[in-house]
Amino acid sequence: SEGTVVFANEPLLTVEGTLAEAQFVETALLNIINFQTLVATKASRINHAAAGGAVIEFGLRRAQGPDGGLSVARAASVGGVRSTSNVLAGKTFGIPVRGTHAHSWVMAFPDELSSFRAYAQTFPDACILLVDTYDTLKSGIPNALTVARELREKGHELAGVRIDSGDLAYLSRESRRQFDDAGFPNVKIVASNELDEYIIDSMKSEGGRVDVYGAGTRLATCAGEGGGALGGVYKLVRIADRPKLKVTSDIAKATLPDRKRFLRAVAPDGTFIQDLITLADEAVHPGDTVFDPSNPMQHRALASGIRLEDVRSVVMEGGQRISPSLMLDEMADRCADQLRRLPPGCLRFINPHRYKVSISRDLKVLRDRLMEEVMDGL
Structure with missing residues (x-):
């Protein structure tokens, strides 16, 4: 069954039939099993590195085509990354959809604070602000705090902020400190940008204060050590x-x-x-x-x-x-x-x-x- 842990050199699947019938399904089986096993494994490793932190699959823009993006979201869910930014995957497979706005949202407004206020007005109970468009600590976090106070006055709470560039371990620590000092300990810190199990593990060892990890390129393409392709074979026995x-x-x-x-x-x-x-x-x-x-x-x-x-x-x-x-x-x-x-x-x-x-x-x-x-x- 899918979700079973397996190791190298083990027979995952046996097909019995005429030679022509067995040969007919070879390419489809190898394509599906190799790629999705690889992605599920990568997702499992990333989820293990997060060690209790939530992980969102952010890989659609870097996946190998739209159909590849769907396969990534599905396989990542099997491996333990149980939410995705891929709306079609959410509709197709019932995976919870999560995400934030883009840098273009911020840049489309006259200033960062205006963009944050507009987003908070639209999503007052699910507002996660992307704070690194200009300067995370000098601009993004102060403006997010302003919006957090305004939301609280209206009976809502800021859900979180996302950091997508820079020294994520340091920036997450400083962001956490500023929100805690201001009386917002429940604001979640979301980190993204080329994350995999090794980077997440390193961030945690450096005292990073990340609650949610957005795993994109290195999950969707299985880039990095041991990634890229899985060499499963289909042989006549x-x-x-x-x-x-x-x-x-x-x-x-x-x-x-x-x-x-x-x-x-x-x-x-x-x-x-x-x-x-x-x-x-x-x-x-x-x-x-x-x-x-x-x-x-x-x-x-x-x-x-x-x-x-x-x-x-x-x-x-x-x-x-x-x-x-x-x-x-x-x-x-x-x-x-x-x-x-x-x-x-x-x-x-x-x-x-x-x-x-x-x-x-x-x-x-x-x-x-x-x-x-x-x-x-x-």
Whole structure:
């Protein structure tokens, strides 16, 4: 199901059919799964860095086309970024829509204060002012405070301010101080401008006082370390009754042959211990020897006191869907729950714990035999 946490070299999806039918859906499946898995992962990392702060998806203007923008909003929601500035995505998928005005709104008025007053008059109960058009601390925040006082006199409260440039950690601290000193501790500080998990983590380490993060370019394009593209592949593993193998000089990139099960070892407290890939009809038990797929010399015993859960389930059979479609909120809840069940070190941005993904003995033996047969035939 969508929202499931997965790791490299695991079989996310199996398609069975005639060769022509299976080939027909390859491009569509890879396009959808690769991009949206990448975005959901990036969103999850950004959400983790925010550590309790809200995150809004701001990426439409930098996404790869209008359809790409919709995919970004949907996948980001699965990954934990549960609101978007993309109005069409809100209508299409039911994602809460959030946002502020643009710099052009401020520049269209004779002065900044006039623009703030006009916006506050239009949205008195949802007023977030963009304060960095001219000078955040000398102009934007003082004018926002003026409007905050005027709103309070009319029975409303300023919702927040957004900072979109400059030293966001410093500016957020100073903005927070000025609003607190003036008696407006509930005004939210929103930050945007090329944010990703590393920048957010750095801002927090520097004492930034940001309540809401707007993640745009680096979320929508998955730019930065480890981003850009996800190299998921779609390979033939069995034809009729014959297992098949794509051979490469790098054993880590060799496909795993035949029909397979994808299992997750779960501790009694619900923590995920490791993942295991086996042949479809193979029985495995705690204590069995399992192998690192990229380094056959590394092997370990499957832990005792665990239960093995099938990660995948049948979605379509005979060309008909047989499992219900999940709502986006259900997918996001599933993702959040599974992330909590990972060993804590897996979520570190620097030198993360390496989650174990193993293959069974029978699958290893089959892979090794097929590789030998192919190489002997060259």
